[in-house]
Amino acid sequence: MSAEIICVGTELLLGDILNSNAQFLAQQLASMGIPHYYQTVVGDNPGRLKQVLEIAAGRSHLLIFTGGLGPTPDDLTVEAIADFFGVPLVEQPEIVEDITCKYAMRGRQMTPSNRKQALIPQDASILPNPGGTAPGIIWQPRTGLTILTFPGVPSEMKRMWQETAVPFLKNQGWGKEIIYSRMLKFWGIAESALAEKVAPFLDLPNPTVAPYALHGEVRLRVSARAASEPEAVGLIEPVAQQLRQIGGLDYYGTDTDTLASVVGFLLQEAGETLSVAESCTGGGLGQMLTSVAGSSNYFLGGVISYDNSVKISLLGVNPEDLAQVGAVSDAVAKQMAVGVKTRLSTTWGLSITGIAGPGGGTETKPVGLVYIGLAGPDDTVESFKHQLGQNRERDSIRYASASIALDQLRRTMLKKKLTADVS
């Protein structure tokens, strides 16, 4: 017993709008544990709509339509469905009444074209639309096949889904199980490498484990099918625990955690403070840190030393080093980190200097070369060299640089914590 989502609308084929209805319905079906294997988008064309309906009716048991319920001539979803099953449309007085009254409330007259919205297949029931004038239908044209139609307007569709469709489906025996997921997040390891480390888990039946790569981070999605959320969590946690252990320091957080929020948590926990000195990221690192509400508890600020003159005047970087080894170097990264830490009197000073491109790369210092400087307690200072690859876009290199800097601080603080715990 599986469902299928069919979104009707030429505007989708023209790319004028994002298909957020499909995502909402997909999430809803997943959370109810109703399997769905296909989504289709088709334009406002009766012939093609019927072809899509024929295919869907042949492979799925619950067809969920969105779009094409309006008053204009190109709204023909219900017409086409009824026509496909050879069932006549009948005008529903209660719909006419409902539309008339809704128009009256807006001080408007119901037009003849609105009457069209009152036509539904003979033996179908009305799926009420409290938020608009176009109702949907709930129809079983034959045993083992249920059809639900919704307008394309997301707010109306969502309310109709929640208030009428969900209770109806549960009552029909759909969605006895739920699917609950946890997203484990990793930084500093390639998707393929992590997938190999956790290979045996990728074949688990329940919970399932699936890897994703996103902007240089890798995620493992652990999903369990169960009768209730607590039961699902009970299935997920033991597996998640093992995956976290395998991930080791590459694992940084779960679900809504970000590198910035995790670093913030560690700083707050340790009662320590942070300042930053940014060259190629131009403020991106500070922006990531301050995107976390409450970051003022541990983040004091920093210096955007885009130009070398600023590295010298506000961070005290040695002009001779800039002249001899250049701004993108181990020495300058360290001096930037120490400089900002000292001037802002914070526990940690984190710096980034690199070549974001597209210009500025050389034989010895290609685009994508980045140095991270980290000055810590007891006057320790380290620097880390990264080569992010020359074919990456400027923004991607800048985003990765800021993320790597946060990850470096995270790892250093965690290692410090671990040694502190054992000693």
Added chain:
Amino acid sequence: MSAEIICVGTELLLGDILNSNAQFLAQQLASMGIPHYYQTVVGDNPGRLKQVLEIAAGRSHLLIFTGGLGPTPDDLTVEAIADFFGVPLVEQPEIVEDITCKYAMRGRQMTPSNRKQALIPQDASILPNPGGTAPGIIWQPRTGLTILTFPGVPSEMKRMWQETAVPFLKNQGWGKEIIYSRMLKFWGIAESALAEKVAPFLDLPNPTVAPYALHGEVRLRVSARAASEPEAVGLIEPVAQQLRQIGGLDYYGTDTDTLASVVGFLLQEAGETLSVAESCTGGGLGQMLTSVAGSSNYFLGGVISYDNSVKISLLGVNPEDLAQVGAVSDAVAKQMAVGVKTRLSTTWGLSITGIAGPGGGTETKPVGLVYIGLAGPDDTVESFKHQLGQNRERDSIRYASASIALDQLRRTMLKKKLTADVS
């Protein structure tokens, strides 16, 4: 001759991600005048993927696949396609080489599972992926049917589409009539207000003019249908010119222009320099400015004075003012701007201090209250107060604050330029 979009990925069926790839490709096909009537989403399942392929190959002539090209076992798009047409997969040494080299550049080892990405159907050609390790294919498994595959990662897919797929398709005779668009961008005017100002243009047949609102900026898309790009531009430009005039100072740029790039252009043109002092945006303004390649020609850097101690130590803000009128005030905004301009010796100093929320708001200073400070040539300094509304998200307030600051500098520089021109 029609195209069809097939997006492969269980994450789409689970609603984990929004199908933005389908929208991008739909817009691209529309702009090239290539008709497409169906979009399908299917999971990482070879059997169902082949069923979808069979249906699509029966009704469309150009099949565009996204997703399922990665190194993990659940990435099986190319395998399934080759299997459907009964053609063996062959390892391409040049792909192996490319992947090995990309990994080496990031200081990583290519793993056996990556080798999988080097397998493509015997007689298919490689669709290069400059941004990642998973290449796509261009394949004509039989006359009248062309298959293109792309990875699911939007940035990689878009670049491959632009750099290789579009030229290939044009060369194959697709997209004879084109739709060409210009996007005019406005800041500081509401969508409804602009729509009223340009009302007569909204009914034009060719070019068409359509308004959009996006993150506080308003856009007018001027689209022409024509046989060639020059012909389309000829239709668009006269209309665009009139729209720019109507927009006045609210019009800031076209197509790829951003507030940051326009400000950069004005600064470079005037041979002037800029520095920034940021509180609530925490580096976001500097990041916007440095997202423009070549910004080092006019942007020297700045200070992220998130904590008041930094406003005092690095910007010379008067501690008594901080105590009396508070950090979010006219006086402090001005002192921040002057402070950073003086210390970095730039022509302009631009500052932001505000309450991004969700916490920190008061009766007199609610969330969304922002002051922009602007210190200019001949020791002029102004400040601008904005109330961005209390129900906006933290990130939205921060983004708007940085944009407003850039817009303020843009308007001030333009007015200065205009008076200079007339005098």
